[in-house]
Amino acid sequence: MPRIAPHARAVPASGIRRVLELAWTRPDAVVLCVGEPDLPTAPHVLAAARDALDRDDTRYTPNGGIAPLRDALAARLDPEHAPAVRRDNVWVTAGGAQALHLALSLTVGAGDGVLLPDPGYPPFTMATRLLQAEPQPYALRPEDGFLPDPAAVEAAITDRTRVLLLNSPSNPLGTVLPADLVAELVDVARRHDLWVLSDEAYAAFTYDAPHVPAARFDTDGRVLTLHTFSKTHAMTGFRVGVLVVPDAMAPLMPRLQESVISCVNTPAQYAALAALTGPQDAVDHARATYRAHRDLATGLLDAAGIPWLPAAGGIYLWADVSHATDGDVAAWAEDLVRTAGVAVAPGSAFGPRGEGWARISLTATADDLRTGLSRLPGRAL
Numbered sequence: 001m002p003r004i005a006p007h008a009r010a011v012p013a014s015g016i017r018r019v020l021e022l023a024w025t026r027p028d029a030v031v032l033c034v035g036e037p038d039l040p041t042a043p044h045v046l047a048a049a050r051d052a053l054d055r056d057d058t059r060y061t062p063n064g065g066i067a068p069l070r071d072a073l074a075a076r077l078d079p080e081h082a083p084a085v086r087r088d089n090v091w092v093t094a095g096g097a098q099a100l101h102l103a104l105s106l107t108v109g110a111g112d113g114v115l116l117p118d119p120g121y122p123p124f125t126m127a128t129r130l131l132q133a134e135p136q137p138y139a140l141r142p143e144d145g146f147l148p149d150p151a152a153v154e155a156a157i158t159d160r161t162r163v164l165l166l167n168s169p170s171n172p173l174g175t176v177l178p179a180d181l182v183a184e185l186v187d188v189a190r191r192h193d194l195w196v197l198s199d200e201a202y203a204a205f206t207y208d209a210p211h212v213p214a215a216r217f218d219t220d221g222r223v224l225t226l227h228t229f230s231k232t233h234a235m236t237g238f239r240v241g242v243l244v245v246p247d248a249m250a251p252l253m254p255r256l257q258e259s260v261i262s263c264v265n266t267p268a269q270y271a272a273l274a275a276l277t278g279p280q281d282a283v284d285h286a287r288a289t290y291r292a293h294r295d296l297a298t299g300l301l302d303a304a305g306i307p308w309l310p311a312a313g314g315i316y317l318w319a320d321v322s323h324a325t326d327g328d329v330a331a332w333a334e335d336l337v338r339t340a341g342v343a344v345a346p347g348s349a350f351g352p353r354g355e356g357w358a359r360i361s362l363t364a365t366a367d368d369l370r371t372g373l374s375r376l377p378g379r380a381l
Contacts, residue, residue, distance in 0.1 A: 015349025030372035048274035065092025096228035118351030174311025206313035221246035304378035322356030
């Protein structure tokens with residue numbers, strides 16, 4: 001039998017998926033481990049997809065997406081970015097996952113290094129490994145509020161490093177990078193001639209601090225930005241994401257997109273256009289709902305004596321469960337499903353620095369949050 005490519009075997013499994021699959025074996029399990037919006041997709045978004053189907057608008061589109069969607073995205077993003085954002089900079093992708101893969105395909109080769117946060121979103125490491133590049137984690141520490149330390153990030157750079165990956169608002173942490181820190185991190189990348197890949201998938205959901213795009217500080221065309229419609233507009237199954245690239249990359253994009261997906265399906269693109277240009281009531285409602293869920297969850301954790309990291313944005317809450325995990329939060333999370341019927345994401349699924357912590361999804365219903373969090377083992381007050 002021919003050999004399977006070694007780099008395919010090097011892609012790590014998802015620790016979140018393991019807990020979720022255990023939860024699926026229990027019909028009564030309360031699932032707080034997945035960031036799946038429990039809110040409906042807005043009616044005008046669904047109508048736009050149906051209209052495209054009804055008129056049989058189901059053929060190929062340009063590789064980058066339909067012009068009205070790309071133009072609307074450019075108009076929305078341009079005021080916040082330092083380099084001008086035009087249609088050629090905006091590429092519609094098959095969800096944020098493909099935008100991540102495409103961005104790394106543009107910036108790294110075999111053996112190149114990607115500086116990525118620990119704790120951080122697991123596909124950052126997975127996609128890096130799949131492209132035969134090397135993850136170079138930079139530590140996010142509790143004593144720093146889980147924010148990056150620019151000096152520590154700079155110290156982690158090697159002669160193989162090609163990309164600095166940022167994520168704000170953070171999955172799994174809920175942190176939001178302040179403007180001065182974003183500027184300093186982009187400056188670190190500039191000094192060492194690195195690309196910056198900024199995952200801003202949760203930009204619409206900030207509560208106690210404004211979202212600051214990394215491209216605001218891009219003076220020389222080194223920042224790539226990732227967005228997605230999945231969480232903002234409750235469109236996870238539509239699979240529509242966005243990658244914004246510097247001018248120098250635009251000529252390469254048609255051939256790269258053609259080689260992977262050709263284009264995103266047409267009805268989904270019209271749904272995304274309606275989501276972007278139509279009423280934003282559903283987004284406002286989602287933001288208010290997740291903020292209320294954050295406040296509900298922190299109150300419940302306080303009552304149980306469980307510490308938590310203040311979530312200034314995003315859709316997750318990061319909780320310190322080290323008092324109960326005996327140094328193995330992954331095993332504890334699996335046991336919690338079996339014994340208590342509650343699924344939370346173990347912090348170690350997001351990197352070694354997540355040991356002793358758990359990610360709680362604020363997209364669950366308020367009732368599920370009350371039920372699930374009441375079953376967590378409390379800490380003596």
